[in-house]
Amino acid sequence: MPEKMTTVAEETNPYQNALRQLENVARVLNLDDSIHGVLQKPKRELTVHFPVSMDGGGTRMFTGYRVQHNTGRGPAKGGLRFHPDTDLDEVRALAMWMTWKCALVNIPFGGAKGGVVCDPKSLSPAELEDLTRRYTTEISPLIGPDADIPAPDVGTNGQIMAWIMDTYSMHRGHTVPAVVTGKPVSIGGSEGRLDATGLGVVLVTEEALKRRRETLDAQRVVVQGFGNVGGAAARYFHRHGARVVAVSDVRGGIHNPQGLDVPALVSHAARSGSVLGFPGSDPISGAALLELPCDILVPAALQGQITRANADKIQACMVVEGANGPTTPDADLILRERGIEVVPDVLANAGGVTVSYFEWVQDLQSFFWTEEEVNQRLARILSRASAEVWAAAETHKTDLRTAAYAVGVGRVAEAIRIRGIYP
Numbered sequence: 001m002p003e004k005m006t007t008v009a010e011e012t013n014p015y016q017n018a019l020r021q022l023e024n025v026a027r028v029l030n031l032d033d034s035i036h037g038v039l040q041k042p043k044r045e046l047t048v049h050f051p052v053s054m055d056g057g058g059t060r061m062f063t064g065y066r067v068q069h070n071t072g073r074g075p076a077k078g079g080l081r082f083h084p085d086t087d088l089d090e091v092r093a094l095a096m097w098m099t100w101k102c103a104l105v106n107i108p109f110g111g112a113k114g115g116v117v118c119d120p121k122s123l124s125p126a127e128l129e130d131l132t133r134r135y136t137t138e139i140s141p142l143i144g145p146d147a148d149i150p151a152p153d154v155g156t157n158g159q160i161m162a163w164i165m166d167t168y169s170m171h172r173g174h175t176v177p178a179v180v181t182g183k184p185v186s187i188g189g190s191e192g193r194l195d196a197t198g199l200g201v202v203l204v205t206e207e208a209l210k211r212r213r214e215t216l217d218a219q220r221v222v223v224q225g226f227g228n229v230g231g232a233a234a235r236y237f238h239r240h241g242a243r244v245v246a247v248s249d250v251r252g253g254i255h256n257p258q259g260l261d262v263p264a265l266v267s268h269a270a271r272s273g274s275v276l277g278f279p280g281s282d283p284i285s286g287a288a289l290l291e292l293p294c295d296i297l298v299p300a301a302l303q304g305q306i307t308r309a310n311a312d313k314i315q316a317c318m319v320v321e322g323a324n325g326p327t328t329p330d331a332d333l334i335l336r337e338r339g340i341e342v343v344p345d346v347l348a349n350a351g352g353v354t355v356s357y358f359e360w361v362q363d364l365q366s367f368f369w370t371e372e373e374v375n376q377r378l379a380r381i382l383s384r385a386s387a388e389v390w391a392a393a394e395t396h397k398t399d400l401r402t403a404a405y406a407v408g409v410g411r412v413a414e415a416i417r418i419r420g421i422y423p
């Protein structure tokens, strides 16, 4: 864990946090200084500025990024975020975390991430399509099935992946499904991909509970974020016997200590655009939701949610990170001192990239698997990665984050060492 406390601005800078986490793991692994130096820097960063024709006439300029952190173990892999607050440091951090995540679950990818500074909800479908196609064109020198494969993240979805696939394919003159994952099944997407991250969160939680000789049965779960990850996680928690007592989205939260009827809530949110106003629930602020007494807290929205400002008020027994980077290193320290176990992002939400890997493999082979096959393989990989994380925690006598990063960083370092420094 980090040794020094930071200023508030530093505490929520995701790239600074990713670097602190790496520094900590480098110490634990006794990592060679030159390899540590390679891993501190993203391999490639591209910033693009581009115009989009707006419905009302005229054009508006947008800024986007694509960062490849490391490709030592294979092509770069990572999501694409459309959000008004995204910036280069956020994308750098997310790319670095992707490198460790892919290595931890032992799939042959490096790490990358992309972002466009925009509010997708304020764009018309035509504007969103134009923005996606132009951004794809601008980053096309970097992406490709052997080079860098985007996927959905906050603010993007299967439709946006379909536009990326189509744009890239138009430029090549033939269809290239493997350039992107998280596509609809009708154009080469994988069965199970839509739910994979949320299902993975639940499978990894079960792995964590197994080590306490507990099951999900009747555990009280609080989920922050009701999008691709949080929404699916809530559904699977409910289906696997847990009691989902509170959920939130960007507009606020809802609470029912007896447990929410999650399938009905999913329909309500799809109809109304928010979890708010769900019959039989009480409203609760997003901040208060994080501090509810519960067994399992699942932050599944954005990074920097559990900080040193609220870490001492968290009342969960266990935090399972559906989002990337929701707990700052300072908060990690506090939770650890308070005996609250944190199941880290690189393990907890790795189900998404794992099934993205399956999608890429299926696309390259033009041979597709059933949802049952996908989910069986997913469960096997997450169970193996979980075992490796708990074993590493034992070996290094550390918390789970340090252990998970040690497994991931160790594999990347080994790839760099064995490949050598070119030329």
Ligand code: NAD
Binding pocket: 152, 153, 154, 155, 156, 197, 224, 225, 226, 227, 228, 229, 230, 248, 249, 250, 251, 286, 300, 301, 302, 303, 322, 323, 324, 325, 349, 350, 352, 353
């Ligand atoms: P999404 O856009 O589908 O959903 C985000 C959800 O968070 C929405 O419900 C939104 O309303 C809510 N939200 C935003 N700000 C909030 C706030 N301050 N408080 C409460 N809720 C808030 O995004 P997603 O794909 O579900 O991604 C969520 C997190 O999971 C991100 O950190 C992302 O990097 C991570 N992640 C996503 C995937 C994936 O496959 N989509 C995989 C691994 C990790």
